Amino acid sequence: MPPALGRAGRIVTLLIVAAIFAYPVAAFALVALRRDDGTGPTGLGLGNARDSWTTVLRFNDGVVLNWLGNSLIVATGGAIVAVVAGLPAGYALARLHFPGRRLLRFCTLLTMVVPNTVLVIPLYLEVSAFGAVNNIWVVTLLMGFYPFGVYLTYIHFRTTLPVPVLEAARIDGLSEGDIFRRIAIPAARPAIALVGFFSFVANWTNFFLPLVLLPLSSSTTISVGLPQLVSSSPLFDPTNTAGLDVRLYAPQLAVATFVTAAPVIAVFVIAQRALTRGQMLGPTRR
Amino acid sequence: MYRSSQTGRWPASPPAGTTARPAPPPYTPVHAADLPPLPRTRRTGRVVRVGRRAAFFLVLPYTVLLLVGGLVPVGYAVVKSLQNESETGFGGLSSYQRVVSDLRFAETFGNVLLTLVIWLPLMLVGVVGLALLVDASSARFGAAMRFVYYLPGALAGVANFMLWLFLIDPGQSPVAFLWHGFGYRTLNEVAQPGNLPYILAAMLFFQGAGTWVVVLGGGLHSIPDELLEAARLDGADAWGVAWRVKLPMIRPWLGYLTLLNLAYGFQLFLEPQVLSQVTHGLIAPQWTPNQLSFSYAYQILDTPMAAAMSVILLAITLGVGLLVVRRSGLFDDER
């Protein structure tokens, strides 16, 4: 095959695939800008999206805001716990010798590759045995268990924190706690951003854990709430128009979807900047 | 641990990967120097002991979480699954027997396997193909393409499902022409149970492919230029380089991709659940093993059965997980 033809073929293939990936997202974004009161979508404009959002807010007296708030609590809280608990553990695993280290590392790897949803029913059994179902802080804490974060910081410390540096610090008389505080933590900024980002996204989009552990509709998260909007929509059940005064059609659902996705996208943009900077800083620091 | 339960992506690639030069994923084998043998003086002996105590405090919070969020629930599920139906005493394997004799048990696993049979090859071929094509492109164009492929992944979890709900409803869909081509006029015709594995496979590919293109891109990027140059000097054309040099270099990652996504298939829950609702029960309410264990816990109210089902799922995914940890070679940075 002549190289020019191969090149053209490659570019065309990539562009076609790109169109297949981008087209549905773009089309869905357009739906969010339309207006629909049950007679079919019309118009196009930001004002429509604003009106649709007001309609969504009227659903069950603004329960959507509760859901968003709860999601914010569990996602942020879970990310903080994941960093605070994971960073020292990742450091100890990478650079300290202690009994049970290999076992802890093995358990971390294993829980990391097991899909989390298979643990949800066992967690439910555990939590309900303690009578703690429907407690948002329990869910936050459970989301803070993030073995992948430990693994990330572990790798990070092994690559960026050379043993001789630590040895030198010990000879200088620094305690292990000081070493962690004054050497390890400053070196770990990119890892913190990374773990925080992944854990936030994972918590925000988690569906099964809040579904099972936060069963009351006012106390659940947006990922559980969004499907409730769907099942209340006349789009899929025309009889919903007979009872409900808040009618959610495709534009309203699309707007709710984009509002739901917004924090993930925002965190993505913020973290990306911090991470690229951090990665350049990290290795040069020591 | 509680990463996205819906997205097919393994969040292993740093987001920096979407910039022009993707950094290699964080789990690249690292051959950092091991700790030097410790001199046996009294002084360092004390340091090691102090180090132990420090290590204890450093790992304590995480270990507690590991116990509460991982080991205790698993242990408790095993214990519960061995109780009798009224939860008053030891019941041996009777709950497992009840689970396995449930008509839906084999069916839900069949559904997942069917989805995997369609999804995994699609994922492997699609992702590898795209990653190779992107790698062969100029930095700028490749990065732009990579970004577009990653785009659906930003609509993570439920948001992605909402997008798909809109895609598969011929009354709303921007690809309605496609459905009409199949002869489908209504959502119920598109989302009939026979089509569900295909829809799920497409949905998972759509949201997960971008991330893996980035991950594999990182792997391809780390192949030394000399190696590629040598292959070209040997007379290999672009296909030859891709097939004989690049592909073998990223092979361990492909194993990793396959195994992780295999385990992922067993955590499907949301998509069939909501599709069942919007199609007025056309899809069985218990279509995946996870939905079935949920039903045991909350609907049938047979706790030992729910526990037994979870233990079965855990055994399968732990098996797959062990395979990932032991065989993929990506984790043995220390022997």
Added chain:
Amino acid sequence: MIGRGARAGVAIATLALIGLTACKGPEGTGTADDATDSGGRITVWVDPPRLPAVSAFQRAYPDIPVDVMTINGNVGSTELQQKFVLFNQAGEGWPDAIFFPSNDDLAWAANSKINYVRDLTADLADVISQYAPGSISQCRIDGQYRCLRNDAAPDVLWYDKQLFAAWGYKPPATWEDYAALSVRIAAEHPGYVTGFLGDAYAPDRYLWASGCPTNHRLGERQVHLNLADPRCERIRDLLDRLVTAGAIASTGIFSPDATELGRRLVMSPGAVWWGNFLFRDTWKVPAGRITAAPPLRWSGDREPYTSSEGGGLWGFSRHIKGAQLRNTLTFARFVAADPRWQVELSVGLPGVVPLQQPWLDKQRQAGYLADFDAAAAAFVLASTIVRPERDYTRYNTGTVWTHTVTPALTSGRSFDHAWSVFGERLAGEARAFGYTVHDSA
């Protein structure tokens, strides 16, 4: 530190957990031991169409404070039950009164594991006695009345009077005539349909009406379920004929694509509430076209019988006493038997007999149905002949139907095939819920 210590920790924690889940003994069905009194405030959960009932109650009893929560649940959804499991664990949180989104919810709410709904036999004997036996019998569980019916929802034969007149048909009286006419309509007027088969109520409409034992409860864990019964086979053969002839739609009444078909529905068995809820409000069929005839009967049956679709059930909490209980019972009386809700506002035929005529008078004035007097007579007759031996069970026959029969028909499989899958699944689900399946009563 994780090795032996961890293993010991797991063992200790596990033992502690087992201790925590020690079982309590079985309780009765009256007021629970842990019942509390709010001093008068009551909490009610209703779906959106029942919100006006609560507003009417608040106007009628302004001194009773009411907290209202809107719930919506699809048939077969587990979300509601999930909440009650939580309340039972927490020992609090139950609503005082609830309108069940699906009638089958009664089965778990009355089951000994959740045991939420109270026995109303003594407290509300005066209200219960006002129901026609066929309207309240599904609330009677092991000899106790544990719910109240909101509206009677017996099936009648709906038909389009204008089309019948134009095409020269007479409304059929028996299932055999219905089948024959359906086949004829399918042949003479393609595009028109004489029934819907794809919704969760279809087994009620067809199987229950025929007496096919799908949900005959013999005890908490015993059920009579046998699709080989001759009363099942006759309806199977009939539906098979209609499907083969293309007379009956494989879609369901609640499906978005039913709206178009609803306007081309020539006749169909259907509940009383179809008139306002489906024909008028959802499908928007013009006034003066639709009317109802008495329920179809099987020519081989000695007694005429019909079935019931939906109709709505109210349940009341066992976990309250004192003023809270008194007010809840006041609410119960109001929603079941007060004309300010049942006649003035409710869209369905009242379950209590004395309010049926006032409700019908009001419907006559609304003027939607054609030939109103005949339709009204059909409604009243139907509400007295609902076939017994059909109970609400914890497995959901409607859901099993929608994910076996409906997809089979949508993908072009034969009805015979669909039926055998349905039968197998139904018995399987009954067993999964712990029922022992009996071939005969």
